[in-house]
Amino acid sequence: MEISTLATYHCLAFVWYIFITYSITHVRTEERPSEVFLYGGQWKYLTVLNLVLQAVFYGVSFLADVLRLIKKLRCAKCVISSRDLLFSVLAFPVSTFVSISFWTLYTYNRELVYPKSLDGVIPLWLNHAMHTAVLPFAVLEILAMPHRYPAKKKGVILLGFVAFLYISWVLWIYSVTGEWVYPLFALFSPAGLAAFFAGSLAVIISFYNFGEFLNRMIWGQSKFCF
Numbered sequence: 005m006e007i008s009t010l011a012t013y014h015c016l017a018f019v020w021y022i023f024i025t026y027s028i029t030h031v032r033t034e035e036r037p038s039e040v041f042l043y044g045g046q047w048k049y050l051t052v053l054n055l056v057l058q059a060v061f062y063g064v065s066f067l068a069d070v071l072r073l074i075k076k077l078r079c080a081k082c083v084i085s086s087r088d089l090l091f092s093v094l095a096f097p098v099s100t101f102v103s104i105s106f107w108t109l110y111t112y113n114r115e116l117v118y119p120k121s122l123d124g125v126i127p128l129w130l131n132h133a134m135h136t137a138v139l140p141f142a143v144l145e146i147l148a149m150p151h152r153y154p155a156k157k158k159g160v161i162l163l164g165f166v167a168f169l170y171i172s173w174v175l176w177i178y179s180v181t182g183e184w185v186y187p188l189f190a191l192f193s194p195a196g197l198a199a200f201f202a203g204s205l206a207v208i209i210s211f212y213n214f215g216e217f218l219n220r221m222i223w224g225q226s227k228f229c230f
Contacts, residue, residue, distance in 0.1 A: 005148055011069035013148065014062050017141060021059035024133045028052055031125050043181045050170060051134050054102045058138065061087070061095040088151045093162045096142045096215040101208045103139035109188065110135075116188035146215065150223035153216050163212055167205050 005013070029046055046052040064087045071080035109117045118131075145151075153159060174185050184190050192200055 007069055007072050010149060011066060011073060014066040014069055018059060018062035018066050021055055021062060024130070025052070025055045025059055027130055028055065028126070028134065043183075044173075044177050044185075048173065048177050048185045050098075051102055051106065053170070054098050054138065055134060057090075057094055057098060058141070061090045064090060085152075089154060089162075091145065091151050092153045092215065092219075093159050093212065094166060096146070097163060097208050097211040099138040099142040100211040100215070101204075103135055104211075105204070105207070106135045116191075117186055119187070142215075143218075146218050146222065151219055153219065156216075159212060159216075160209055163209060164205065167208065171201055 029052070064083060068080055068083040068087050071077075071083060106117060114120065154162070174189075178184055178189075189197060189200075
């Protein structure tokens with residue numbers, strides 16, 4: 005794509021994610037189910053954190069495009085490095101994980117991840133914006149332009165560290181409230197829960213590898229947009 009076209013796309017995506025994040029954080033408080041949005045609010049859900057992540061990524065991408073348009077290449081180089089690290093290590097694997105894991109569990113038993121009581125609070129379009137649209141947005145980003153991936157060890161360590169932080173947040177909420185962020189977790193023994201977290205980490209790392217594979221297949225090993 006031309007830089008101006010990319011800038012327009014990234015700007016629109018940034019505005020879209022800001023709008024979706026605003027919408028989910030301003031659901032009508034008087035209609036919230038009593039078992040939802042207690043300690044930690046919406047910020048305990050990976051879905052909502054992913055919306056913030058995507059907004060940050062597209063904001064950084066738009067900034068990189070603008071710097072390239074106005075020929076501030078020295079500044080652009082640093083921003084582009086941050087953009088590619090965000091996309092490769094977090095934005096693509098997390099959005100893919102959120103979409104696929106949510107709809108898999110929703111199909112199996114929606115009460116484990118998205119209780120029916122939420123239907124009266126979160127509109128259908130917002131549910132799909134949070135859990136469906138994030139995946140085609142991530143794939144479109146790979147199709148739109150190449151991204152430089154870090155060394156595999158560095159990428160996996162960074163992704164694993166972020167996953168560790170989120171798991172720690174989930175466990176902290178449980179220690180304070182006695183309630184799990186997702187009802188699914190209550191089905192497991194401590195050993196089973198540890199295995200589930202390990203399996204989820206393996207899945208999200210596989211999505212990281214898949215994103216790298218797609219990027220390489222479409223753009224080649226060395227091509228880089230600058």
